[in-house]
Amino acid sequence: MEMQDSVHRFFHDLSLNELQLMNRESGYPNITYNSLLYLDLIYYRKSCTASELAKLLHISKAAVTAKLNELIRQGFVVKRQNTQDKRRYDLSVSPDMEKIYRRFDKRLLTAFEQIERQFTREQMDCFCKVLAVLDRFYMEEADDEQTVKNL
Numbered sequence: 001m002e003m004q005d006s007v008h009r010f011f012h013d014l015s016l017n018e019l020q021l022m023n024r025e026s027g028y029p030n031i032t033y034n035s036l037l038y039l040d041l042i043y044y045r046k047s048c049t050a051s052e053l054a055k056l057l058h059i060s061k062a063a064v065t066a067k068l069n070e071l072i073r074q075g076f077v078v079k080r081q082n083t084q085d086k087r088r089y090d091l092s093v094s095p096d097m098e099k100i101y102r103r104f105d106k107r108l109l110t111a112f113e114q115i116e117r118q119f120t121r122e123q124m125d126c127f128c129k130v131l132a133v134l135d136r137f138y139m140e141e142a143d144d145e146q147t148v149k150n151l
Helices: 001-026 033-045 050-057 060-071 096-120 121-150
Strands: 077-081 087-095
Touching: 001 033, 001 096, 033 060, 033 077, 033 087, 033 096, 050 087, 050 121, 060 077, 060 121, 087 096
Parallel strands: none
Antiparallel strands: 077 087
16 A cells, blocks of 8 residues: 555645646746646647647537636737648647746756666666556556546
8 A cells, every 4th residue: 555655645746746836936826726737738748739638638629728718818828820730729838837847847857866866777667667557557547437438
């Protein structure tokens, strides 16, 4: 049970820390967890559209559009017409949000540097394999739930 507790605690602390950082540094102190989810998807995917978000989140495009319009109004997200395909509108976080993400990523990089000093390459490789197993089973469960909903 210790591993499960550690994973839960890490995910909880990581999510809470990111939410606190956003609320403290964004100039808009009421970012919700839902908004943070959208911002994370847009920032870390690098190329994203409203349709892709709707598919990823298994929700309607209208719901995604409403949330994106809110994030655009707040100055967190930028929507630009794609230069090659004029029908496509690409999403990105605003330059101010990108700075906040870089600060958050800097904390992770500092942690990675400490991990590299503290653990051997073999130990880190083993940890990465453990994360890959967790990810694979977690994503399979999400896919199974969607399959059940579609039946």
